[in-house]
Amino acid sequence: MQSKFKQGATQITRLGRKGCDAMEALGRAGVFLGQSAVGIPSREGWRLWLRQMHFVGVLSLAIVLVSGLFIGMVLALQGYTILVDFGAEQALGQMVALSLLRELAPVVAALLFAGRAGSALTAEIGLMKATEQLTSMEMIGVDPLRRVVAPRLWAGFVALPILTVGFSVVGIWGGYLVGVEWLGVFEGSYWSNMQASVSFINDVGNGMIKSLVFAVVVTWIAVFQGYDLVPTSEGISRATTRTVVYSSLAVLGLDFVLTAVMFGGL
Amino acid sequence: MKVNQPMTDVPFIEIEDLYFSRGEHDIFRGVNMTIPQGKVTAIMGPSGTGKTTLLKLIGGQLTPDRGRVLIDGQEVHSLSRKALFALRKRMGMLFQSGALFSDLDVFENVAFPLRVHTDLPDAMIRDLVLLKLQAVGLRGARKLTPAELSGGMARRVALARAVALDPELILYDEPFVGQDPISMGVLVQLIKRLNQALQLTSVVVSHDIKETLSIADYLYLIADGQVVAHGTPQTLDTNQDPRVSQFVHGEPDGPVPFHYPAESFYRDILGHA
Ligand SMILES: Nc1ncnc2c1ncn2[C@@H]1O[C@H](COP(=O)(O)OP(=O)(O)O)[C@@H](O)[C@H]1O
Ligand SMILES: [Mg+2]
Numbered sequence: 126m127q128s129k130f131k132q133g134a135t136q137i138t139r140l141g142r143k144g145c146d147a148m149e150a151l152g153r154a155g156v157f158l159g160q161s162a163v164g165i166p167s168r169e170g171w172r173l174w175l176r177q178m179h180f181v182g183v184l185s186l187a188i189v190l191v192s193g194l195f196i197g198m199v200l201a202l203q204g205y206t207i208l209v210d211f212g213a214e215q216a217l218g219q220m221v222a223l224s225l226l227r228e229l230a231p232v233v234a235a236l237l238f239a240g241r242a243g244s245a246l247t248a249e250i251g252l253m254k255a256t257e258q259l260t261s262m263e264m265i266g267v268d269p270l271r272r273v274v275a276p277r278l279w280a281g282f283v284a285l286p287i288l289t290v291g292f293s294v295v296g297i298w299g300g301y302l303v304g305v306e307w308l309g310v311f312e313g314s315y316w317s318n319m320q321a322s323v324s325f326i327n328d329v330g331n332g333m334i335k336s337l338v339f340a341v342v343v344t345w346i347a348v349f350q351g352y353d354l355v356p357t358s359e360g361i362s363r364a365t366t367r368t369v370v371y372s373s374l375a376v377l378g379l380d381f382v383l384t385a386v387m388f389g390g391l
Numbered sequence: 392m393k394v395n396q397p398m399t400d401v402p403f404i405e406i407e408d409l410y411f412s413r414g415e416h417d418i419f420r421g422v423n424m425t426i427p428q429g430k431v432t433a434i435m436g437p438s439g440t441g442k443t444t445l446l447k448l449i450g451g452q453l454t455p456d457r458g459r460v461l462i463d464g465q466e467v468h469s470l471s472r473k474a475l476f477a478l479r480k481r482m483g484m485l486f487q488s489g490a491l492f493s494d495l496d497v498f499e500n501v502a503f504p505l506r507v508h509t510d511l512p513d514a515m516i517r518d519l520v521l522l523k524l525q526a527v528g529l530r531g532a533r534k535l536t537p538a539e540l541s542g543g544m545a546r547r548v549a550l551a552r553a554v555a556l557d558p559e560l561i562l563y564d565e566p567f568v569g570q571d572p573i574s575m576g577v578l579v580q581l582i583k584r585l586n587q588a589l590q591l592t593s594v595v596v597s598h599d600i601k602e603t604l605s606i607a608d609y610l611y612l613i614a615d616g617q618v619v620a621h622g623t624p625q626t627l628d629t630n631q632d633p634r635v636s637q638f639v640h641g642e643p644d645g646p647v648p649f650h651y652p653a654e655s656f657y658r659d660i661l662g663h664a
Contacts, residue, residue, distance in 0.1 A: 169507075252493070253493070256488060256490060256493065257486050257488055257490035258490055258491070258492055258493065260447075260452055260486070260490065261484065261486055261490035261491075261492075261549075262492075263450075263452060263476075263479065264450055264452075264479055264482070264483075264484040265479070265480075265503065265504045265507070265552075266476045266477070266479040266480035266504075266507075266508065267476075267503075267507050268472070268476060
């Protein structure tokens, strides 16, 4: 009886400690974001940012575009088989464009970005930490938050929305290939239905807002996991996994919340 | 002969009643030290006693649980981030691993502090970098990347980088480990020369007795989280404390255990552990 009670108490203590640790990590991550992302970049800062744009953006470009193409094609194929039953295959363009702009492009591009660029960012910064490069930079009197972290954060913030646009464009084109070229939907209705139904503010704008939110969250998670990890090879591999898992969950969870607010009439 | 009178010198670093622990493990329990300006001070002790940790405390990378560290009169751990970085420009630190930036080649690694802290024209940076690399014997290696260097070479490049801005203070973490006899000799000379020519304050952390004794003006011996002895190389050599003489004379057995606490070796080997 006594021992059962004690056991229960230890469980609760452990749970509480976990909660405290999580809150503390969240606080550290917040301070980290504030210290590194806020501030006016120097000329050198712009150069470093461009360099990271190249790494982060180009790294994910191929995978994002190829995925966009396939997803657009699949959408058109699936959409057609459903729409044709109602004789509404003329609305295919609208369906493909809205699914991509509102949901699939921001979400899938963010997931791919987390897997490709996010994990690479974590591993790179983690390795710099493990080999004491960050410490030695501090000792030289250069703040690694500004020199290493800030350019990567901003590169991620900017690159993902651009990649998302690319995803949508290629996806719509993929839908066109399958719907119009292959399945024989009338080309004029594919485009004009799309044009008539897609609202720039509601669909394109909201999709971009989503993408921007995902960009901040994914890059923040990736860079913080790299900066905060235990500086050993095991620590790096764990942190890399954590980046992908946390950012995927965050993207999917936030997507629901944002969709509810934007399109669910909340 | 060296003139050894550091205690009457101007102190550059003062460490007062320093406590530091990592989790349950107390690393320092009341360390007091005075490091004189313009001299080579060695901090010695068996590995794992916290020598690297001490350098990180001095550099402000770690914060002590108690006590203070003063560098040139400024209390390191109460400085703002900005002031701390300004203070760090005046010091160079040589890391045990070298810690070269992996995305820059040897030349750019040495040029890094010059580029970020000065507005010198490229031609002058080039001259300065080559001068520093020449001093460590690696001018010919300037195009190599850190991945292409051996451990000893990486440490020498790191030394060139640490002195690139002509700091007032250099912290050396185990500079002699992994050096072949020739570069070891060069390194010893170099540390001495930098110290004399530039009036640098040098702190050498090491467990290499012979080399360290040959360059140090003053020594601190730490073990078990405290300073167990300090003095000039001569006084330590004749120190009667068994912990001191064991370390100074490199005897494997004595009051300072060589082994991390463990089961008996015999039992371990036979798989009984
Ligand atoms: N990052 C760390 N986390 C936890 N313990 C550490 C860390 N770094 C060092 N230690 C521990 O602190 C002690 C002192 O380490 P260190 O200062 O590297 O010793 P030394 O340089 O004298 O060999 C060791 O017992 C080591 O295991
Ligand atoms: Mg060490």
